[in-house]
Amino acid sequence: MNQFRVAQPYFPPKTNHVTKTAAQTAQGTGKSFQQYLTEATSPTAKTQPLSFSQHAISRLQQRGIALGGQQMERLESAVQKAASKGARESLIIMDNVAYVVSIVNRKIITAVDDGSMKDNVFTNIDSAIFV
Numbered sequence: 004m005n006q007f008r009v010a011q012p013y014f015p016p017k018t019n020h021v022t023k024t025a026a027q028t029a030q031g032t033g034k035s036f037q038q039y040l041t042e043a044t045s046p047t048a049k050t051q052p053l054s055f056s057q058h059a060i061s062r063l064q065q066r067g068i069a070l071g072g073q074q075m076e077r078l079e080s081a082v083q084k085a086a087s088k089g090a091r092e093s094l095i096i097m098d099n100v101a102y103v104v105s106i107v108n109r110k111i112i113t114a115v116d117d118g119s120m121k122d123n124v125f126t127n128i129d130s131a132i133f134v
Contacts, residue, residue: 051109053075053079053082053104054109055111056113066114067116068114068116077097077134081132082109085130086106094125094131095132102115
């Protein structure tokens, strides 16, 4: 007579469970993951200011485009809106000037005035904002 063995179920050894507070606290900082998440997604979270690429600076100078404080605030607001929608590279049209902006890097890549816009093709953008 053949004897068959019934396989016993395998239960992995129990591991040491880390307490909830220790698991939530980032090592050495005292902040929980939830605190980091809240700070990062807060609408009042500090963000780096808009910057300009060397190319954008030279285009602004060549084309005589000057940006004042109010215009920078409008550009900043447009970048924030684009970021909230998940945009990565945007074309922002403001006061007859087109700005190509890296939303992720918060950097203005180039600026084109209305006189230079004719027959221009804007590529590698995923959104357009009219301010």
